Amino acid sequence: MIKNWDLIKELAWSDFKVRYKGSILGIFWSFLKPILLFAIFYVVFAIIFKSDVENYALFILLGIIMWNFLVEATNISMNNMLVKKELLKSIYFSREVLVISSCLNALITAASNLALFFIIALILKLDFSAHILFLFVSMTLLFVLTLGISYILAALYVKYRDITHIWEVCVQIGFWITPIVYSIGLIPNKYMYLYMINPFARIINDAHNAVLYHTLPNVYQILITAGICIIVYIIGYKLYKYRSKYFAEEV
Amino acid sequence: MIKIKHITKSFILPHERKYTIFEHILSFIKMNKGYEKYYALKDITLDIEEGEVIGIIGDNGSGKSTLLKIIAKILVPDNGEVITHGKISSFIELGVGFQDELTARENTYLYGILTGMSKKEISAKYEEIVKYSGVKKFMDVKLKKFSTGMRLRVAFSTAIQSNPDILILDDIIGVGDINFQKKCFEAFQRFKKERKTIILAYHHIEAIEKLCDKVLYLEKGRQVAFGPASKIVKMYVERNAINNSKK
Numbered sequence: 001m002i003k004n005w006d007l008i009k010e011l012a013w014s015d016f017k018v019r020y021k022g023s024i025l026g027i028f029w030s031f032l033k034p035i036l037l038f039a040i041f042y043v044v045f046a047i048i049f050k051s052d053v054e055n056y057a058l059f060i061l062l063g064i065i066m067w068n069f070l071v072e073a074t075n076i077s078m079n080n081m082l083v084k085k086e087l088l089k090s091i092y093f094s095r096e097v098l099v100i101s102s103c104l105n106a107l108i109t110a111a112s113n114l115a116l117f118f119i120i121a122l123i124l125k126l127d128f129s130a131h132i133l134f135l136f137v138s139m140t141l142l143f144v145l146t147l148g149i150s151y152i153l154a155a156l157y158v159k160y161r162d163i164t165h166i167w168e169v170c171v172q173i174g175f176w177i178t179p180i181v182y183s184i185g186l187i188p189n190k191y192m193y194l195y196m197i198n199p200f201a202r203i204i205n206d207a208h209n210a211v212l213y214h215t216l217p218n219v220y221q222i223l224i225t226a227g228i229c230i231i232v233y234i235i236g237y238k239l240y241k242y243r244s245k246y247f248a249e250e251v
Numbered sequence: 252m253i254k255i256k257h258i259t260k261s262f263i264l265p266h267e268r269k270y271t272i273f274e275h276i277l278s279f280i281k282m283n284k285g286y287e288k289y290y291a292l293k294d295i296t297l298d299i300e301e302g303e304v305i306g307i308i309g310d311n312g313s314g315k316s317t318l319l320k321i322i323a324k325i326l327v328p329d330n331g332e333v334i335t336h337g338k339i340s341s342f343i344e345l346g347v348g349f350q351d352e353l354t355a356r357e358n359t360y361l362y363g364i365l366t367g368m369s370k371k372e373i374s375a376k377y378e379e380i381v382k383y384s385g386v387k388k389f390m391d392v393k394l395k396k397f398s399t400g401m402r403l404r405v406a407f408s409t410a411i412q413s414n415p416d417i418l419i420l421d422d423i424i425g426v427g428d429i430n431f432q433k434k435c436f437e438a439f440q441r442f443k444k445e446r447k448t449i450i451l452a453y454h455h456i457e458a459i460e461k462l463c464d465k466v467l468y469l470e471k472g473r474q475v476a477f478g479p480a481s482k483i484v485k486m487y488v489e490r491n492a493i494n495n496s497k498k
Contacts, residue, residue, distance in 0.1 A: 010364045018352045090343035091365055092324040162271035245327040248320070249262060 004094050011101035015080070016108050030109045031116055034064050041181045053183045055212045058121055062211060063180035063204050065113045066138075070146050070200070071171055073106035077150035078157040078164060081251060088247045095244035096237070099154050103147050110139075126212070134210035137222070142203050145229040151236030155243040158251050174198075179205050199228040253299040253322065253417065253448065257331035260292040260317055291317040292328070292472045299465075301416075302446035306453060306463035306480065308487055313469040315452040316421055319343065322450060323419050337416025337448075340367055344421070346406035351395035355386065358394050359409050366413045376412045383434075384408035403431065411438045418442055420451040460484045 020027050038061050045051045045060070053059050080102045081088075088095070114135075121128075156163045178200045187195050195201055202225045209215045217225075265286040269275055292314045299305055307315045320326040322333055323341035348365045349358050359380060363373040373380075381387050384404045386397075394402065439462065442449060453459050459466060459480065466483035468475040475490075476483050 006370050007364050010361055010370070014350055014353060014357065014361050017357075018350050021352050084348070086344070086347040087365065088325075090320075090325065090341070090347050092339070092341060093365065160270070160272045160275070162273055166272075248325045 004097055007093060007097050008101045008104065011097065012104035012108070015076075015101065016105050019105070027112065030112060034061070034068050034113050035116075037064050037068070045181055051182070055124075055126065058117070058124065058126060058212055059183070059208060060181050061117055061120065062207060063178070065110060065117060066142055066204050066207065067175060067178065067180055067200070068113070069106055069110040069142065070149070070174075072109060073103045073146045074150050074153050074167065074171075075164075076105055077102040077154045078167075081154050081157050081247075085251050088251050095247060096151075096240065099150050099240065100147065102154075103143065103150055106146075107143065114139075127214075129214045131210045131214045131216060134216055135207055138203050138207040138210070141199075141225055141229050144233050145199055145203070148229070148233035148236035151233075151240035155236075155240040158243065158247055174200060177201065179208065183208075199225060199232070202228070252301050252336050253450075254334040255295055255297050255299070255322070255331075256333070258292055258295040258318070258321060258328045258333065259290070259330040260314075260321060260326065260328045261288050261290045263287075264289045290472050292321070292469075293474075295331075295469075295474050297467060297474070297477050299448060299450070301448055303465060304443060304449045304451075304463045306451055306459040306466045307469060308452075308456065308459055308466055308484070309469035309475075312471070314472040315469060316343070317472075318467075318469070319419050319421050319450065319452055322417075335417060338367065338414075339417045339419065340410075340413045340415035341419035342366075342410055342421065343419075345410065346402050349394055349402065349406070352393060354391050354393055355397065355405055356390045359390075359405060362406060362409045363412065366410055367415065368413050372414075373409075373412070380408045380412055383411075400428065400431070407431070407435070407438075411441075415447065417448045417450070420449065420453075422452055422454060456484060456487070 020029060038057075041060050041064070042057055046056050077099050080098055084098055087093075088098075153163060153167060177195065177198055184195075184201070184205050202221070206217045206222070206225070209217065263286050267274075269278060295314075295318060307318060309315055317326065319341070320343065321328050322335070323339055323343070324333075325341070325343070346362065348362055350361065353361070359377070360370065360373055363380075364370060368376075381390055384407075386401050386404060389397070389401070394405075397405070439449075443462075451459075451463070453462075463480045465478060466480045466487075467477045468483050468487050476486060
């Protein structure tokens with residue numbers, strides 16, 4: 001396991017370096033995408049639609065950073081199966097390493113984006129409280145869930161290359177059924193139970209409440225969220241583990 | 252020690268390679284089978300003792316690489332099993348995983364970890380790796396500026412520092428210039444002296460006879476013979492001569 005950890009770190013870090021080394025702006029590119037998205041949504045929803053969500057700028061920024069982590073992690077995971085083709089074909093190592101390192105790679109970006117979020121929050125004079133620490137729980141749950149989904153997608157991608165198109169559509173839909181640019185208050189009560197099946201909605205909503213509005217979800221709700229994340233993770237891991245035996249000949 | 256028991260491995264050879272769900276559905280609707288089963292290995296059984304050097308010979312397509320990959324756990328056999336004790340390092344190809352955009356130093360670490368070393372071990376042996384590769388001046392240069400030969404030297408110098416119990420080599424000692432081949436040969440002798448188990452596939456038949464204790468002879472995925480190097484090599488040469496004269 002220690003050796004695997006060495007390998008995971010090395011792959012994640014070297015891929016991260018390669019991703020941004022080719023350009024002069026380097027790591028700043030990683031800030032650009034969420035900031036641009038943020039700017040667009042802010043103009044549309046705060047200025048044109050006049051959203052009345054409190055701390056709306058920080059509200060969307062946090063949601064976008066978390067959602068962007070999912071999008072990046074899954075894309076890197078799938079892409080890495082092709083990029084690391086030669087490795088799969090000629091070296092034996094635990095195949096899980098590839099997906100874990102891809103997700104860690106995306107997590108580095110997410111962490112630097114979150115740092116930027118807090119700088120902006122300071123500038124906007126957000127009222128900080130200890131509830132902010134709940135963000136660690138949110139990010140952990142998000143990571144486990146994303147890892148599970150990345151396992152599923154990477155395993156399928158080796159055999160079915162058009163899974164990327166299907167996933168792209170899912171991401172589009174997912175974005176709008178998750179409280180990123182609007183608050184959960186807009187959802188009619190009778191659909192709430194349906195809406196709350198989406199684990200991303202649960203995680204991001206809890207993060208919003210903790211960081212911006214100083215409220216924590218009750219333990220029972222957190223356990224349900226964690227339960228969903230762990231189930232997705234186990235399904236993903238099992239599928240990947242089973243399929244990984246054939247990666248070397250199928251990729 | 253390695254026990255190889257009744258290994259069979261087949262590959263599906265599709266008439267067209269299907270890469271998408273769409274293509275899978277399409278071929279399902281058309282009801283065409285569209286593939287053939289091809290047996291790369293059939294019922295291979297042998298025991299390898301610790302410290303033995305085993306050569307695998309056979310024509311192209313006889314299943315040498317497939318067998319090496321199964322022993323290295325890269326491929327999974329259809330039937331049978333391989334039991335191995337100890338750490339395996341396989342060098343099916345030198346320098347896989349190299350990143351052009353990173354420096355030679357960064358790549359040394361990356362490659363070392365990929366071949367099964369820990370970061371600590373590489374740091375401890377780093378000076379030796381650099382000295383052996385002979386590209387000391389260029390360790391902070393991006394790998395994309397390196398020539399093929401220089402890459403090979405970095406890969407090789409790193410690879411021989413890994414300390415496996417079982418070493419699997421697929422035709423990689425045949426690459427590079429004379430100087431490089433000499434270094435390969437030296438490293439090989441060192442591993443042999445250290446009583447490592449070595450399994451290699453190599454096209455150079457005289458070298459196989461010289462380097463190996465025992466030889467496995469494969470023909471179209473079947474095990475023709477396994478035994479002392481000189482005897483099997485002689486058999487291989489004779490059979491080839493007969494086949495050639497028939498033509």
